[in-house]
Amino acid sequence: MPQQATTGLPAYQALADHHLQARTWQMRDLFSAPGNRFAAFSVEAAGLLLDYSKNRIDATTMRLLAQLLREAGVEARRDAMFGGQRINDTEQRAVLHTALRAPRGRPLVVDGQDVNAEVHAVLDRVCAFAGRVRSGNWTGRSGKPVTDIVNIGIGGSDLGPEMVCKALRGFADPRLRLHFVANVDGHDLDAVLSRLQADSTLFVIASKTFTTRETMMNAQSARAWFLRQGGREDELARHFVAVSTNSAAVRAFGIDTDNMFPFWDWVGGRYSVWSAIGLPVALAVGPERFREFLAGAHAMDEHFRSTPLERNMPAILAALGIWYRNFFGSASLSIAPYHQDLSQFAAYLQQLEMESNGKRVRADGSDVDLATCPVVWGDVGTNGQHAYFQLLHQGTDLIPVDFIAALRPSHALPGHHEALLANCFAQAEAFMLGKTAEEVREEMRAQNLPEDRIAALLPHRTFPGNRPSNMILMDALTPASLGALIALYEHKVFVQGVAWGVNSFDQWGVELGKVLASTLEREIGGEPRPQAHDASTSALIERARQALRTT
Numbered sequence: 001m002p003q004q005a006t007t008g009l010p011a012y013q014a015l016a017d018h019h020l021q022a023r024t025w026q027m028r029d030l031f032s033a034p035g036n037r038f039a040a041f042s043v044e045a046a047g048l049l050l051d052y053s054k055n056r057i058d059a060t061t062m063r064l065l066a067q068l069l070r071e072a073g074v075e076a077r078r079d080a081m082f083g084g085q086r087i088n089d090t091e092q093r094a095v096l097h098t099a100l101r102a103p104r105g106r107p108l109v110v111d112g113q114d115v116n117a118e119v120h121a122v123l124d125r126v127c128a129f130a131g132r133v134r135s136g137n138w139t140g141r142s143g144k145p146v147t148d149i150v151n152i153g154i155g156g157s158d159l160g161p162e163m164v165c166k167a168l169r170g171f172a173d174p175r176l177r178l179h180f181v182a183n184v185d186g187h188d189l190d191a192v193l194s195r196l197q198a199d200s201t202l203f204v205i206a207s208k209t210f211t212t213r214e215t216m217m218n219a220q221s222a223r224a225w226f227l228r229q230g231g232r233e234d235e236l237a238r239h240f241v242a243v244s245t246n247s248a249a250v251r252a253f254g255i256d257t258d259n260m261f262p263f264w265d266w267v268g269g270r271y272s273v274w275s276a277i278g279l280p281v282a283l284a285v286g287p288e289r290f291r292e293f294l295a296g297a298h299a300m301d302e303h304f305r306s307t308p309l310e311r312n313m314p315a316i317l318a319a320l321g322i323w324y325r326n327f328f329g330s331a332s333l334s335i336a337p338y339h340q341d342l343s344q345f346a347a348y349l350q351q352l353e354m355e356s357n358g359k360r361v362r363a364d365g366s367d368v369d370l371a372t373c374p375v376v377w378g379d380v381g382t383n384g385q386h387a388y389f390q391l392l393h394q395g396t397d398l399i400p401v402d403f404i405a406a407l408r409p410s411h412a413l414p415g416h417h418e419a420l421l422a423n424c425f426a427q428a429e430a431f432m433l434g435k436t437a438e439e440v441r442e443e444m445r446a447q448n449l450p451e452d453r454i455a456a457l458l459p460h461r462t463f464p465g466n467r468p469s470n471m472i473l474m475d476a477l478t479p480a481s482l483g484a485l486i487a488l489y490e491h492k493v494f495v496q497g498v499a500w501g502v503n504s505f506d507q508w509g510v511e512l513g514k515v516l517a518s519t520l521e522r523e524i525g526g527e528p529r530p531q532a533h534d535a536s537t538s539a540l541i542e543r544a545r546q547a548l549r550t551t
């Protein structure tokens with residue numbers, strides 16, 4: 001049955017009409033109107049507060065957006081996801097990352113298997129292994145405990161564990177150093193290996209498929225390095241473990257399946273940090289904290305699953321994204337975590353959002369009828385303020401911003417956190433308020449600037465304002481609040497995917513480049529070139545062949 005076009009939904013039409021009014025609104029005016037916008041447009045869940053009052057919305061906007069989600073079938077699709085139905089149509093798979101963080105004893109039978117029991121059996125193994133390594137009970141070839149852990153993986157097998165390990169730095173055991181190698185560029189692995197002792201290093205080879213070129217090449221090179229450092233083949237098992245769904249390939253690589261931590265095809269790569277892919281997290285912060293991380297995400301799952309769309313945090317975040325993308329034409333979303341430990345969060349969200357919803361056909365294969373995922377980008381505050389915030393304040397595009405902050409720091413340096421939060425809130429206020437020509441003129445007159453100078457500077461010093469932002473606050477950045485934060489964005493992405501009609505859980509767009517690269521790799525490596533390329537690609541290959549021949 002062909003999918004219903006999103007733009008054909010009654011609520012979409014109503015929103016288009018409503019937008020004709022809304023686009024003229026000034027948030028300054030909305031805030032001066034009677035009533036408390038903060039109380040009306042904020043919601044709390046799973047330890048997070050979302051203040052969405054600094055958006056170009058009123059109660060009608062939010063009602064219509066919730067209606068749109070309802071008409072698009074978000075609730076039924078959500079129940080289908082949690083229930084284990086094969087909602088990833090193109091790959092015929094269930095989508096059950098939520099089952100990875102469900103408490104023990106909640107049976108969920110999919111294809112005759114109790115997913116909950118399997119999940120907890122593997123989680124127990126992950127936790128037991130992490131406990132052994134952390135206590136020094138797991139020793140390397142010469143009896144030394146592990147001091148360095150190298151996670152070799154890419155995409156979902158890298159971004160999640162790396163981001164989370166960085167974010168939970170304050171909870172980590174300082175005796176264990178975590179390293180992440182993703183890039184096929186040998187400079188990545190080389191930089192890490194050059195600092196390590198093989199005897200006290202543990203490699204975690206993380207790959208859902210165990211066929212990804214980058215990861216396999218890095219894993220082989222790490223193995224060769226270990227042997228060059230004096231390690232023996234029969235000692236590999238003490239230094240190499242694997243996380244994968246492909247046990248045959250793990251065995252073929254030479255890793256004992258006893259040292260393999262499995263997961264399942266119903267876990268998407270970018271949704272896999274909750275599975276055994278989170279092993280580096282469990283190693284860094286310990287099993288208890290890892291379980292708290294899962295519990296935080298589960299709390300958000302419960303909220304998402306059971307709360308009406310009008311009060312549902314992920315649905316609200318998704319709805320606002322749709323409002324700007326589809327009605328205001330915003331082509332990007334900026335992520336501004338005011339927390340240094342969340343320095344990888346924007347990079348993580350890039351995969352989560354853009355690999356999930358960067359699609360131009362709907363699940364039934366027909367073309368989408370509206371714009372889908374915006375470009376997601378960002379960096380930590382306050383750094384971004386001194387780099388690209390200029391464009392956010394005075395550039396020609398309307399770019400919504402998600403601010404993320406923790407009320408309490410996990411360091412004891414006096415004054416810093418006050419300064420950090422002041423900047424975070426001030427930026428949100430400035431985006432909303434802007435600064436009118438009148439205000440700028442008065443300010444310059446008070447400084448006794450000559451009138452011709454005032455006139456010349458006026459347009460430059462005026463801020464249009466009316467620029468939307470969300471504020472996501474947590475008490476402190478902890479395993480639980482981080483779990484809830486990631487789950488919030490996962491569900492936001494899900495809701496948007498349903499509204500846009502795309503399959504958020506496949507990623508066919510990454511295949512073409514992979515296939516072409518495997519041919520080019522052989523040609524650059526010196527093999528004959530039977531295949532004709534375009535003039536540009538041919539010339540580039542020739543340059544590389546010549547350079548590498550003389551290296």
Ligand SMILES: O=P(O)(O)OC[C@H]1O[C@H](O)[C@H](O)[C@@H](O)[C@@H]1O
Pocket residue numbers: 154155156157206207208209210211212215269270355507510
């Ligand atoms: O975990 P792996 O099978 O090695 O996959 C690693 C990554 O590579 C792929 O190309 C996909 O685009 C990602 O979704 C995936 O996370």
